[in-house]
Amino acid sequence: MSQIVCGLDIGSLTAKGVLLEEGRLLAALLLPTGSNGPQTAQDLYRQLLAEGSMGGEVDPYIVATGYGRVSAPFAHKTITEISCHARGIIHFLPQTRTLIDVGGQDSKVIRLEEGKVVDFLMNDKCAAGTGRFLEVMARGLEVSLEELSRTAQDAKAEVSISSTCTVFAESEVVGLIARGRPKGEIARGVMSATAQRIAAMVHRLGVQEPMAMSGGVARNAGMVEALQSELGVRLWLPPEPQMIGAWGAALLGAQYA
Amino acid sequence: MSQPFVALKGRAFWTCSYLPCELSSAFGYQPRRFWAQAGGTPRADRVFPPNLCSGVRASLEEAMRQATAEDLFLLADCCDADRRLADALEASFPGQTFLLFLPRAEESWPELASELRRLAGFLAKKSRRPLEEEALRAAIIEEEALRQSRRQFHARQSLGGVSPITYYEALRSWCGRAPEGSFPLGDPPAEESSDQGERAPILLLGNSLDERSFWEMLEELSFTVVADDLCYGEKLSQVQVQAGVEPFEALARAYLARPPCPRTQRLEERWDDVLRRGIDRGAIGAIFIPTKFCDYYAYELPILVPRLRAAGLPTLVLEMDYGQVSPEQLRTRLEAFRESL
Amino acid sequence: MKAVDLLRRKIEDGTARTLLTSAMAHRFLQIFARRETVPNQYGIELVRNAYLKRKPVAFTSLFFPPELATALGLIPFPLEVAAAMISAMNLAPLFLRKAEECWYGSDLCGFHRLATGLMLAGYLPQPSVVLSTTALCDGSHRFFANVAHHFKVPHLLMEIPNGPTEEAEEGVERQLIQMRGALESKLERRARESDWERVFSYSREQHEEMERILEIGAQVPSVVPGEISLNMVGVFYATAGSPWGLRIFRNWRKQLEKTPPRKENYRLFWMHLRPFYAADLFAALRERGAAIVRDEFSAYPWVPLDPRTPERSLARKICANPALGPISRRLAFAVSQVRASKAQGVIHFSHRGCRQAAGGAYLLKEGLRRAGIPCLILDGDCVDPRDYSLEQMRTRVEGFLEML
Missing domain, CATH: 3.30.420.40 (ATPase, nucleotide binding domain)
Known part of the structure; x- marks a missing residue:
């Protein structure tokens, strides 16, 4: 099966998510973080899967980043936004x-x-x-x-x-x-x-x-x-500057998955 | 002002007024105090963290903006921030910085004299000429004459006869920073003595106030500074170097005996002196402006402010970033204070 | 209940001030103390001796040699260490607010602000004298001057020049001789050679223990829990020359010799002091397998102390401080310690109110970079927890570890 990875960047104001399959974008989403970080992280993940037409059949490798990265306990790994933004930008401008x-x-x-x-x-x-x-x-x-x-x-x-x-x-x-x-x-x-x-x-x-x-x-x-x-x-x-952290998280996920 | 000794070479920038300008003059350097410039401190901000004294930041900024290989930086280890300034200057201008160990106690004059000799050695090396005692004595006489005229100026000032802007210009001039065409020293314009009746006489406390707009605001709001405690203000004018004594000893003794600053151990004497000058000269209020992140003045606040108030001097405390005045807040505070006097 | 918990409760309900001077309360505290760690036992005994006025108290600054006070029969009471202990007990905000109410602004060093709060709230014992140096920290000069002013006692200040030259040592020796003379006439007691012998011998043995601890820290993997080493730094300076100093560090060394190695992914050298309240930050570091294998202040060099020339010996000890003088000295010391402890990177904790260490942090980082050593500057306050956010710290620290 092809490798599917998900990057979640839970920031102070907005939560961003990216779903990739073999480096190809399946879905990208941005939601306001609101006052309930864990709920937002969960919603973001579900909506990403829905948008990518993944349903419940796949189990992507998830990397969470951003200040709220601990709000996504279902993530396989947490990585700081420093490494994620760096990885994300390198994807677009090596x-x-x-x-x-x-x-x-x-x-x-x-x-x-x-x-x-x-x-x-x-x-x-x-x-x-x-x-x-x-x-x-x-x-x-x-x-x-x-x-x-x-x-x-x-x-x-x-x-x-x-x-x-x-x-x-x-x-x-x-x-x-x-x-x-x-x-x-x-x-x-x-x-x-x-x-x-x-x-x-x-x-x-x-x-x-x-x-x-x-x-x-x-x-x-x-x-x-x-x-x-x-x-x-x-x-x-880059094309969507706000999404770079989530992109980086997903790309790093591909390395760890 | 004549310079009979030797031709002028470069500029000798200083920060602490315990460092005798006589020495750099004797070697042909122009003593200049660092002076905060408008436009923030973007270059210094790369070297110093935000929570370091804004005065030191402004000094580094000025050096980085305009110092040349001919200039020298003569600093004293008067505070942790100045020590770090010496490090930063050394990193940018290798070999051009001298850091003097500045003792606090009057009886430590032999140590200071020895440090001043070391400074003379540095200046001799940099100027490539040996120290001539005659040149040093001449520089002492010249500087003493300047301080004599400063003291006369303060006498007029203490009677309320000097406007804030005039005093600001005088301070700049004494620090070697007079703009072109400013008034001759000790001779403020004649009209100064009139129309001072409506002014509120105040005692001004703090390290240094390089920002012209602050003084303009004092002027606009009809304050007059009858006494001050600034680093480069009246305390420095009170230095009296004895003639006929070995020059290094004379300088060390005189500078350590001047009215004490918050860094010394003569604190009771200092507090009494500041208070007495304010009251004797008829100040009706005090404005206390510690430079942000200056520990010495910050530790003065809890003791000196209650004393000033207890002595009947309403005191306004303004925390101000050196050279970074936010005019709206400043005006509101000063105006309200003026109204309350 | 632990002794520190009892003390915390009593401070919170406002009864501790009276209890601190009650012999009965101290007897109870001694019973609790038996179950405490050795450094806490020292703290409890220090408090008892000082508040019950068993001997005259001298407030001392961190780099003031406590050997001088001990040899003269004084109790050295280290105010900055006391502040760190209060912060570690999570009691700091109460006293910080007290200081701020009385014009001690939040830009000032947290240690000094907190100790000022303790003083203004009436929680410090009455000293007979205040002893401090200008070594490294100029803010401490006026802090101790204000403390002496508050208690109306003499403040004896030692001025430390910028480095270990012969002339500098002579100057400090002269001041020490004067200070000893002043103290001897005030206390009507002389320090004999046998006093110096005893005090210096404790000091030497304590340092030998510390050297062994540093060697243990340099082993790969290291067994030293860095966060505890950083707690011990202040105690190390405060107890030099006393039986407590030797006991604490001998016990600590023995404990380390029995400690099994931890999981170690990263080896770090810590510069300046730690945030004393932030146990969670160190837990986060541990989770990532980051070991603080050595810290700056624990590694300061030892200078032999000769009881026949006590002032000269102490002068040499004070002037040997590698952070005195230009930042290049501190940098060279840091580089040598990173190499000796086989650390991969440096965390410089930039204590907000510290002009000397935090003020030079960027210059230091640049020097370390040139030496090929990565450095993270962590901004915060060592004792004031009010602006602390674990998440902000964690992002910085984890980002740094990911980079190593």
């Missing part, structure tokens, strides 16, 4: 030497040599430089995340956001609105501030190209632009 993964509650920079992780850094325990920071700032500006990205890209200038603390930065944003600064300029300032935090981590490991980006924030065009301009390099984006 030459990658630096991977930036910005998720809901953390960001990481992974250094790869010939497809292997040789070093990595994660954000300190602080929301600045993560998706959560962008969410809070969008809330302060009373726009959606998509609008935040769009208005930032359209803005001709930017205002500097000096607070690195998320809570203080939000009050700074509110103050800037009160003083009548255009939302687009503030949004661009927010993107720049986030990009600076992430770029500092990249620089700590050294800028090595090709550089790729994964995670939900990679879908935010304004953020990608800000990061590219901060780092002075072009970032390569």
